[in-house]
Amino acid sequence: MKNKELLIYRIVTVLFSLLIMLGVSQYFFNYEMVKGMFEQLHFPSYLIYPMGVMKTLGVIAIWVKVPKTIKEWAYAGFAFNLLLGISAHLNVADGEYYGALIALILASISYFYYRKVNVAVA
Known part of the structure; x- marks a missing residue:
């Protein structure tokens, strides 16, 4: 059972990571388009680069071995960011x-299985 849960976690987390990093790549390589979108959403454009960096660090935190608190905050940061984006x-x-x-759905499933896999290990 644990192997199935670990496989689901990894597949969903890969999909989530790819989706986030696709957006981040637009922040850095298609700045003018993203700036227009930010302005349309009434967000200041000076947030583009910091958000790109923070999202990249968040994806890294989800994948590498870091303290549990850092990983939890990475998931929380994505939840806040995605809810704000939807809103x-x-x-x-x-x-x-x-x-x-x-x-947000992928992040939620990833987090659910992250918790499930790590509780099973502990």
Whole structure:
């Protein structure tokens, strides 16, 4: 049973990580497009690079061996960020909240199985 849970955790976490890093790559390589999107959502554009760095560090924290608290905060940071993204898209009614919603679902499943796998190990 543990192997099945570990496999689910890894697959979902890979999908989540790829989705997040795809967005991060846009932050750094397609800055002007992202800046326009941030302005449309009423976010300041100076947040783009710090968010890109923090999301990258969050993905790294999920994958590498770090203290449990750091990993928990990484998941929490993604939850806050994705909920804010969904809320912002709903607020401007642009219909572009699906990516954040999918990422939030993947993050939730990843976290659920992270906890399940690590409780089984402890």
